[in-house]
Amino acid sequence: MTQSLATTLYRGFIGRCPRCGQGRVLFAYLRVMPECLICHERLGHIRADDGPAYFTLFAVAHVVVPGALWVEQAWSPPMGPFVAATMAAALTLIGILLPAFKGATVALMWRLRLKGDEHQGD
Numbered sequence: 001m002t003q004s005l006a007t008t009l010y011r012g013f014i015g016r017c018p019r020c021g022q023g024r025v026l027f028a029y030l031r032v033m034p035e036c037l038i039c040h041e042r043l044g045h046i047r048a049d050d051g052p053a054y055f056t057l058f059a060v061a062h063v064v065v066p067g068a069l070w071v072e073q074a075w076s077p078p079m080g081p082f083v084a085a086t087m088a089a090a091l092t093l094i095g096i097l098l099p100a101f102k103g104a105t106v107a108l109m110w111r112l113r114l115k116g117d118e119h120q121g122d
């Protein structure tokens, strides 16, 4: 393996196979491809579980909450439309970032040769 960690994460983040960078890593929004259609690397056994949701929530909260506080301080908009717009912004960002973070998580797990069924010692 000669590619850098940044390359692996970038390929996953843009939805590409971590090995070849050409095939897709996800289908049907969040399902992991059984194998890359270009290089035939097996990917479907990798289980990202809650990692992508955690990373997405972390990123979205750090954008939307400061943004909402800034808008509220600057313009004091009516509460109903303000809350609706804030929720719409948060849901839009989640919809965009969730597959990106899932791709990056699967790519990182692929690089570390993790499958997601590893057990921690008792």
Ligand SMILES: [Zn+2]
Residues within 6 Å of the ligand: 017, 018, 019, 020, 021, 022, 023, 036, 037, 038, 039, 040, 041
């Ligand atoms: Zn591939």
